Amino acid sequence: MKTTSMWDRHCPDEGQWMAFFDGEGRPDDRERLGAHLRGCVACQNVFEEIGNAVWVADGALDTIHPAAKVRRHYGKWWAGAAAAALVLGLGAGFHSAGQNVMAAVGSLFQVKSIGTVPVSPEEITALSRTLSQGGRVTLAHYGSVKVSGPVQKESVAGGQLKNFHMTNLWPAAWGSEPPASVRTGMQVTLRLNVPHINQLIEREGGRDFFPMSLNNRPFTLVIPAEATMTHGSWTIQEVPQPTVAVPGRVPVKTVAKALENLPFMPTSLKDAVSRMVNWKDTLIVPLPGHPQNLQVSGTRRIADENPSGHTAGEAWIQKGVVVLVTKHQSQPISLSQFESQVSRWLP
């Protein structure tokens, strides 16, 4: 590093000012640079020029390049899970839609059924260790997840839910229905960093890679609306017709193969992905513990409870609407009793 005496005779170069501008460097060096800047008109001009270049370039880059480093508070599981669900959902969609259809419409998929696979905590730990490369990178290294909305939140009567393409599921046995809280205009956009993902596949000994044509292209999950109704310890949530928009001309087979052969995928998930070939339009939800696949009135349902047993939930898709029913109480819940209650009230 340069010394103070050197700066007395020679001004720091613009590269050093750039680093200073970006908050780089050791505190003592930065302190000396700052003191120099206060007294040197020439360097003030250089610094101003840097500021202008940064404004223009960052403003320009904002339009074409989403910031890949996700903010710290943002790094929640839900973002990663949304991305995982998107990718898995896409895997399902790819198989069923066929390449010709996709080339024509630029691709829009609808999830029609739901299934679950158990993932053990050890598998999750192993997966997160691999993905983070021993803690060296974050999920953001592999792409970005951008969420927007809801645009509006309103309270509507059960009868009005059809305006949002939802059915009023309120069981008559629960008495008069409360207004539903409806949120609209939600969207999740996933962009993959294909070079980074492929690097990881290669490092883990995989042979099937994602096509570069997918790099940084938007995959968009659109959630037109979400409604919530509560009754004591019960909550009913509905999400109609979530659709996935995929950029046009996706090499379907390559993506499907890469997904199925990800070397770091837990075995159970790998099996589930390969089974998607047969499970048309099925969204596979990986859950910890012992989730159950059920069949109620000819519809696939998934059910699970949290380890303490105070919360149980069941989800399914009916007529294009994702339904999630949960019960939360201070006493442990019997999952079988919960399931029979749900089938009775929400057949």
Added chain:
Amino acid sequence: MAKFFEDGYISMTDYVDGLKKGEGSLMADVKATIQRLYETEFGALTRHATYIVGSREIAEELVQEAFIRLMTKPPRDDARVGAWLRTVVNNLALDHVRRVKVEERVTERLSTVDRTPTVEEVTMIEFDRERVQKSLVALSRRDQQALLLRHSGYSYKEIAEKIQCPAEQVGVILIRALKKLKMAYFDDETGAGPAREVQA
């Protein structure tokens, strides 16, 4: 609120709450976002401004002003708010050490022949995506990579590793690339550029 999964896992409620806290947060939940940024960024920004202005008190005032600007004119991409704030603080601090009066600056600006816009004007520019893309690919591969890494929030050390150059050279590589991008974008145009339109 009902939670479907064990802590750390996503429930539909968490998911939708997550959506709510997402991109639209600056508009939808300004107070909470600013509060959080204030807690995480204020210290570092104040230290940085103190290096330039030489007084912690003045530095704090400048950082406050940057936050006020954030509330009135938030950047497009709220994942980059930290970098946006730092740029504003740098400019405010520079203005302070120059002690330039507003009137003088206005006169100076009117007489300048610089074709490129000033800081305030840039915030009003609607960039043309295609032209940005075109300007970017006109740069060398290394310059493009360095710019995108910086834009994504990578440190100079990380950038040096990725573009395989000594860490001390990252600053000069970046500033030259930033200027080239700026030049490519504005010089690409024939006739009046966006800068002119804004100034008019």
